[in-house]
Amino acid sequence: MTQPDEQTTVRVDVDVNGRHHELAVPTSTVLSDLLRDELGLQGVRTSCERAVCGACTVLVDGTPTASCSTFAFDVDGAAVRTVEGLATEGALSPEQQAFAECGGFQCGFCTSGMLVLTKALLDEDPDPSRETIRAWISSNTCRCTGYEMILESVERAAQLRAEQGMGARR
Numbered sequence: 430m431t432q433p434d435e436q437t438t439v440r441v442d443v444d445v446n447g448r449h450h451e452l453a454v455p456t457s458t459v460l461s462d463l464l465r466d467e468l469g470l471q472g473v474r475t476s477c478e479r480a481v482c483g484a485c486t487v488l489v490d491g492t493p494t495a496s497c498s499t500f501a502f503d504v505d506g507a508a509v510r511t512v513e514g515l516a517t518e519g520a521l522s523p524e525q526q527a528f529a530e531c532g533g534f535q536c537g538f539c540t541s542g543m544l545v546l547t548k549a550l551l552d553e554d555p556d557p558s559r560e561t562i563r564a565w566i567s568s569n570t571c572r573c574t575g576y577e578m579i580l581e582s583v584e585r586a587a588q589l590r591a592e593q594g595m596g597a598r599r
C-alpha cells in the first residue's frame with residue numbers, strides 16, 4: 430500500500446493580517462505551525478492540539494477556527510486574522526482594551542484565542558446578551574479567570590466598539 434509522503438509540498442496563498450503570503454509547505458503542515466514557524470506569529474498558542482481547548486483559535490474568513498487542527502492547504506485563498514492583527518497603528522483594539530481594563534486574563538495563555546473569538550462574536554452580534562457570550566466562549570478553555578472577568582471583558586468590548594461607531598462586521 431502506498432503511504433502518504435509527508436514531505437510532499439503544497440503551495441498556499443494566504444492573506445494573514447492583511448499581508449499576502451505565497452508559501453510552499455509540507456502537506457502535513459497545520460495552520461498553527463504555518464503561522465508560528467513560517468510567519469513568526471507566536472501569539473498563536475497551542476496546547477491540546479486536538480481542537481478541544483481553543484487556545485490556538487484564529488479567524489479564517491472571519492470564522493473562529495482551531496488552527497492546530499486545520500491543514501495549511503485548507504486556508505489557500507483565505508484571509509486569516511490572528512491576535513497580532515487586532516491592533517491598528519499601535520492602538521489597542523476594543524477587544525484588547527476591554528480585556529486589559531476588566532482583567533480578562535491572568536497567565537494569558539488563552540487570551541489570544543479569547544480575543545479573536547470576541548471579535549468574531551461582536552462582528553456578528555454587536556450587543557450580545559450575557560448568555561450568548563457565555564455560549565460563544567464555551568469553545569475556549571481558561572484555567573485562571575473563572576470566566577467571570579472574561580464575560581465582563583466581552584461586554585466592555587461591545588461597549589467600546591459602540592462608542593467608536595463600530596457596528597457589525599468590519
Ligand code: FES
Nearest residue numbers: 476478481483497
Ligand atoms: S491547541 Fe488547538 S484547540 Fe487546543
Ligand code: FES
Nearest residue numbers: 535536571572573
Ligand atoms: S488567563 Fe490563564 S488560561 Fe486563561
